[in-house]
Amino acid sequence: MKSKMNIFVGVAVLSAVLGYAHEHGADCSHDHAQEQKREHDHEHDGHGKCAAGGKAESHNRTERALKAVSVAKAVQDVMGLKTVRAERRRVTSTVVFAGRYELSPDARKVVATPVAGRLTLLVKPLAEVKKGDALFKVSSPDLVARSHDIEALEKRVNVYREIKTPNAALENELAVKRAERAAMLAGAEEKDGVVTVRAATEGMVESLVAQDGAWLETGAAAVQTVRTHDLRFKALVAASDALKLRNGMSAKVGEHHGRLRIGVGDDTGIVPIYVLFDNGVHALAGERSRAECVTDDTEEPHIAVPSRCIVSVGLQPTVFVRDPHNAERFIATPVVPGVSGGGWTIVEGLPSGHCEIVSEGSYELKLALPSAGDSKSAGHFHADGTFHEGEH
Numbered sequence: 001m002k003s004k005m006n007i008f009v010g011v012a013v014l015s016a017v018l019g020y021a022h023e024h025g026a027d028c029s030h031d032h033a034q035e036q037k038r039e040h041d042h043e044h045d046g047h048g049k050c051a052a053g054g055k056a057e058s059h060n061r062t063e064r065a066l067k068a069v070s071v072a073k074a075v076q077d078v079m080g081l082k083t084v085r086a087e088r089r090r091v092t093s094t095v096v097f098a099g100r101y102e103l104s105p106d107a108r109k110v111v112a113t114p115v116a117g118r119l120t121l122l123v124k125p126l127a128e129v130k131k132g133d134a135l136f137k138v139s140s141p142d143l144v145a146r147s148h149d150i151e152a153l154e155k156r157v158n159v160y161r162e163i164k165t166p167n168a169a170l171e172n173e174l175a176v177k178r179a180e181r182a183a184m185l186a187g188a189e190e191k192d193g194v195v196t197v198r199a200a201t202e203g204m205v206e207s208l209v210a211q212d213g214a215w216l217e218t219g220a221a222a223v224q225t226v227r228t229h230d231l232r233f234k235a236l237v238a239a240s241d242a243l244k245l246r247n248g249m250s251a252k253v254g255e256h257h258g259r260l261r262i263g264v265g266d267d268t269g270i271v272p273i274y275v276l277f278d279n280g281v282h283a284l285a286g287e288r289s290r291a292e293c294v295t296d297d298t299e300e301p302h303i304a305v306p307s308r309c310i311v312s313v314g315l316q317p318t319v320f321v322r323d324p325h326n327a328e329r330f331i332a333t334p335v336v337p338g339v340s341g342g343g344w345t346i347v348e349g350l351p352s353g354h355c356e357i358v359s360e361g362s363y364e365l366k367l368a369l370p371s372a373g374d375s376k377s378a379g380h381f382h383a384d385g386t387f388h389e390g391e392h
Contacts, residue, residue: 067313067332068323069365076328081361083322085354089304089344093296095244096342097273099235101253101283107230108206111223113216114186115140115195121212123223129199135223137196138216144193146181153177184218203227229280233258233291235273242271244295251275251293254283260293292342303353304344310337311362313369320358320365321351330358330365 071081113119117140123129153174160167189196209221216222233253242262249260253275263272275291283289309319316334323329338346350357358365 067369069320069330069332069368070326070328071330071365072328076361079361079364081364082359083356084306084309084359086303086305086347086350086352086357088301088353089346090294090296090299090301091304091339091341091344091346093294093299094342094344095241095293095295096290097235097237097241097293098288098290099233099273101231101281101285101287101289102234103226103228103285104230104232107227109200109203109225109227110209110221111135111197111199111225112219112221113138113195113197114188114218115143115184116216116218117141117143117193117195119210119212119214119216119222121208121210121223123205123208125205125208127205128203129205129225130202131199133199135197135199135205135225137194138222139194141193143181143184143190143195146177146184147193150174150177150181197222199225201225201227227280228285229282231281231283231285232277233275233289235291236270237273239265239269239271242273245273245293249293249295251291253289253291256281256283290343302338302346303348303350304346305335305350305357306359307340307343307345309357309359309362310335310345310347311366313366317347318366319347319350320362322356322358324355332365332369 071079113136115138117138120137120139122134122136129135153170157167157170157174160170185195189198203225204227205223206226207224209224210216233251242265245260245262247260247262251258251260256277258275258277261274261276263274265271273291305319310317311320312318313332313334317337318332318334320330321333323331333349333351335347335349338348340346
């Protein structure tokens with residue numbers, strides 16, 4: 001008995017406090033008194049049927065009963081218990097490949113000054129900016145001088161206009177200087193020789209290329225921004241696996257849908273595979289994930305669960321299903337595994353096609369179940385990590 005308790009102590013240290021595990025039917029809300037009455041009536045039914053037959057049927061019903069483990073919500077968080085939903089999948093024709101998110105090649109943008117002048121930074125590194133936010137200012141003596149030249153020309157042209165004597169040379173010179181000044185600004189905001197450069201897109205200030213107060217020449221970089229959600233997914237696969245894919249195929253990475261793009265391989269036999277997304281992706285560059293692609297849309301989908309969800313209780317493949325009426329109760333449900341592929345396995349025996357299955361923590365729940373032949377089928381963990389048979 002001590003060795004058995006030590007096993008559960010070890011599990012409890014990892015999984016904190018589990019609720020008691022008890023042998024029970026699929027529905028905890030039924031009336032046990034009524035069930036006992038029905039068993040008693042069955043034993044005496046048929047005018048002479050022996051009680052042994054009724055007891056045998058009752059024993060078979062108990063053997064078919066499901067076992068369940070109760071785990072408080074706070075303990076689920078401590079032990080890292082996670083669930084996924086069973087779903088209908090085309091298991092045999094689904095190709096899965098692991099990779100990482102990375103920034104799109106054009107996600108970074110270097111923002112340069114349109115004019116030469118003294119730099120005044122208006123943002124800090126790692127600052128989030130929206131489209132139109134001011135990034136920096138540049139005080140340009142050249143712009144001031146050009147403005148003075150234009151003002152002087154405008155006065156001279158106005159004099160000729162007042163006397164109604166056109167001066168084509170001055171008019172052309174004024175037009176050229178105005179065009180040169182506009183070309184220098186390239187649409188940037190300017191007032192009194194100070195140019196304000198604003199963010200063209202939403203993003204984050206990745207780095208400050210120049211120091212505050214530095215003198216910058218025309219076209220010199222000042223700030224580098226990055227669109228953190230402008231990502232693509234990249235995986236490296238064997239050329240033999242890449243032959244099963246083609247450009248433009250639908251692909252799914254987590255909850256994000258995109259299209260496949262096959263890159264150029266090399267003499268190592270490795271081919272880069274990309275998933276391109278139409279919209280921004282809520283993930284981090286460098287984050288690992290798995291992409292899925294169905295190569296045969298004609299395959300009939302079947303109910304499947306992640307293969308890691310299936311554990312052996314005795315010799316019976318089993319999954320733990322969250323009770324739809326009690327989020328703290330998990331029912332050990334026997335299943336019949338079928339074909340596996342891409343980390344998923346087709347199963348039969350689930351109560352529904354979209355039930356919630358434990359994906360992380362199944363082993364701890366398995367150890368909390370009563371062993372076959374135990375006289376006591378209930379148990380619970382205490383906060384100190386010790387396991388006790390029987391209910392609280």
